[in-house]
Amino acid sequence: MTQPEHAVRASTTKGNDRVGTILVAAKDILVTQGFANLSYRNIAKGAGIAVGNVNYYYPSKDDLMVDLAHYIFDQWDTRFRKRVPAKLKDDREIFRFSVEFMISENKRDRTVNLLMEMWAMANHSPSVSKMLGAFYEKMRTWISEMIGRVRPQLSKDSRDLRAALITAQIEGLMILIGPKRVRYSELAGLERAAVFQIERLAFSD
Numbered sequence: 218m219t220q221p222e223h224a225v226r227a228s229t230t231k232g233n234d235r236v237g238t239i240l241v242a243a244k245d246i247l248v249t250q251g252f253a254n255l256s257y258r259n260i261a262k263g264a265g266i267a268v269g270n271v272n273y274y275y276p277s278k279d280d281l282m283v284d285l286a287h288y289i290f291d292q293w294d295t296r297f298r299k300r301v302p303a304k305l306k307d308d309r310e311i312f313r314f315s316v317e318f319m320i321s322e323n324k325r326d327r328t329v330n331l332l333m334e335m336w337a338m339a340n341h342s343p344s345v346s347k348m349l350g351a352f353y354e355k356m357r358t359w360i361s362e363m364i365g366r367v368r369p370q371l372s373k374d375s376r377d378l379r380a381a382l383i384t385a386q387i388e389g390l391m392i393l394i395g396p397k398r399v400r401y402s403e404l405a406g407l408e409r410a411a412v413f414q415i416e417r418l419a420f421s422d
Contacts, residue, residue, distance in 0.1 A: 236274055238264045240288040243281065248327055252338045252345060282348035289331075290355040293322070308366040312419065315363060316387070316412050323391045332391070357384050364419050383415050 242263030246255050257275075261268040275281040297318055305311050322328050335352070338345040361380035364371065371379075390411055393404060 235266070235270060236284075238266065239271055239274060239281075240285055243285050244289060244292075247285070248331055251334055252342070278344045279347050282344045283351040286348040286351035287355060290352055290359075294359065308363070309416075309420070312363045312367060313412060313416060315360075316383075316415050317408075319387050320390060320394070320408055320411065323387065324394055324396060326396050329391060329395045332388070353384060357381050360384060360419075368420055379419055382418060386411065386415055386418075 239260060242260050243255060246259055246263055250259075257268050257271045261271045264271070275284070297315065300318060301311060301314060305314060323332075335345060335349050339349040340346075357377065357380040359380075360383050361373070361376040364376045364379055365373075368376075390408070392398075393401075394408060
């Protein structure tokens with residue numbers, strides 16, 4: 218993988234550590250308290266640093282939100298990689314596992330709370346809108362690269378469009394299978410069918 222976007226912001230080890238501390242504190246506030254409490258003052262308090270330090274590394278709230286989106290996705294990617302069974306060697310099998318993993322993640326309370334609030338706030342906050350865009354750009358790129366490993370003959374444009382559709386399908390499932398949702402009998406087997414259709418979309422001619 219390439220170096221995380223947020224790691225590029227500071228050129229020294231101390232700077233990288235400070236940026237990491239800021240992003241950890243920001244994510245914790247976001248998950249536990251929501252966007253309404255994601256202020257520089259609260260981030261500084263959570264990180265155990267002065268407010269001026271947060272301003273130094275993030276003079277723009279937009280930059281903070283984009284880096285935070287990248288950080289959240291990178292943490293998710295790390296968790297995914299630890300879960301991939303060692304027996305899976307075939308790229309198509311790994312793709313299927315990744316889709317199943319993404320669907321299962323969207324049934325977790327913390328994941329759903331974060332994404333739902335991000336979607337809602339993006340309609341009112343340019344900074345959150347940029348965060349949302351950065352997060353899903355990372356997700357689409359991740360999926361497109363997996364498709365490319367199985368179907369290298371596909372053009373990048375084709376892979377990217379398929380990745381966008383797959384992202385929409387996976388996130389859209391959250392409406393029906395997320396936590397605290399009513400379990401309708403006619404939706405039995407929905408997740409299995411979704412994985413099957415996503416694979417078809419990813420690799421069909």
